Amino acid sequence: MANPTHQSLQFDDLNGWAEDDHQAALDVFLSTCGDMRDPAWQAICDLARQGQEARGFFERFFTPVLIYDGQDALFTGYYEPELRGSVTRGGPYQYPLYRLPPDMTSPWLTRREIEETGALDGLGHEIAWIDDPVDVFFLQVQGSGRVGLDTGGGIRVGYGGANGREYSSIGLELVNRGVYEPHQVSADVIRNWVRNNGEEGRQLLWANDSYVFFREVNEVPADMGPLGAMNRSVTTMRTIAIDPAFIPLGAPVWIEKNGAEPLNRLMVAQDTGSAIKGSQRADIFFGTGDVAGRDAGRIKDDGRLVVLMPIQSAYALLPDVIE
Template identity: 60%
Template sequence: MLRGLACALALLAVPAYAGLDDARITLVPFEELDGWEDDNHQDALRVFLDTCRDLDEPQWRPICALAQTQDDGKAFFELFFRPLLIEDGNAPLFTAYFEPELKGSRHETSVYRYPVYAKPAEATGQVWLPRRDIEEGGAIKGRGLEIAWVADPVDLQFLQIQGSGRIRLPDGGSIRLGYGGSNGHSFKSLGKELVRRGVYNEHQVSQAVIRNWVRRNPEAGHDLLMSNPSYVFFRKIGDVSASKGPLGAMNRSITAHRSLAVDPKYTPLGAPIWLEKDGAEPFRRLMVAQDTGSRVKGAQRADIFWGTGDQAGKLAGKIKDDGRMFVLLPIQRAYALLPEDQ
């Protein structure tokens, strides 16, 4: 029955997949995926189902309907998908991100002095004021855009880099934050700026090092924070269980070690991804493309969601590795993307 459905799916029209004119695309058999046999494909299938319902193209709808009935994830993926290696000529880079937890308050206090802002209407669809004007110049102070206040400006900027997080309140409650937009300026790394200034060598820089240096050098530290003109705004997330991950680009909760932020120019959101991350701790796992990021650009560039809290942050910050990733697409779409000589 499954094979009959696979044949029927192959007859469906293949929608255009823009953005791949500059890419090299290679079909790779499942047996050539390193570690494929050892993964828990059923776990991956459950994560796939979290966002599959939002895929509304003709080739995805019947696959998603069928996925809800499967008890053998490995057979499902092997039967209805084909892995593609998509390359754009740039070196592969795989990093990780996390959901920070910061202590804060709904009201400004002597301890919690740094506001977490919602996006002002005039910041939509354009390059707007840089960070210095927003934080130092108080361009939107007192306009009712403050969602919460936190104690540390370095942690606030790290929160903005991650794009989502939780504010733990003194009464034991919390505020869940999701990405609310940006001021349109390009991101500039604080760590790279410290290296450029000759303060540290590249291998010495970490979030903890940056935080401690700013605290020891308040004036120079403030200038360092202002050197990144990019500013991220947030929105309150009120309908996500505390036990679930933050909302990704598909407006669904993402899952630690299974959700991936990708460049949607090359990788369609919702697609399964086989990831082979190398480095000190190799990582071989079937992921799902459920998020994006301003720093995630390229066909072989991805960010692994590592979880929530300080420990996840420490581990995520150590990941900066090469490897390969393969996009799993419905069979007919996969073959339609291949050059004629394959």
């Protein structure tokens, strides 16, 4: 991957900037900026807490910076799934959600090895049992979700760790096998193919060596989003997952997403993901439930990301910043 370049822009260069709801973005920024440790960001957060006119705040204290690492921009979507489960195994509830084993080393067993050998059977690491193995797989891809229990009520789970194996795209695997063309692949297409192909479907899931473990996060209020990488609730259509190697967690990021439903909006980088790599890569949080899942699963668009950096931090990138 090429060394990244940094280009400073003006707010007038951001398509649709004037039309956005800057107050909504500022509210989301405030929810996590207090967790940023860099002194420049702490100073910005202190200013934000004093009460600011939102658009003017961003324009006075930030510089838009386009970071480019040689890879084309790619936007995808993610969501918080809702699953059906039980705290005991029985009937349709046969597929476990596991806590992180306390003695696990990294890298550990692959997805196939865990499921085929029953490496965790009988060790008491199960949080719940789910009625659909495909739902378990997609919960692992998303990283968090809600489980409605057969006895009533529910539990909420968040990312608890992983086996240290490389993430591989199941959609790309189907394309490589010649089953679909790239433009045909979506989350719903993958789900249906796995469910309709029995053992072959199960083995397709094993093509992804990565395996995710969970933890209960029932302290998060039901009306708030799941916890992101900053251990704070993420916000529907205002949170993105990014690669923290290029974009600071907690930073405002202006996105210009192309595609069938273009989107120009100020987001906040509050999450990460194993498949989110590169300076122009982002995953948009679409919310909770099946509708959010369908909307998120259709997104695979180009465009650009522009990070809003504190002015002094942007100029610290000199001479790499191109005026």
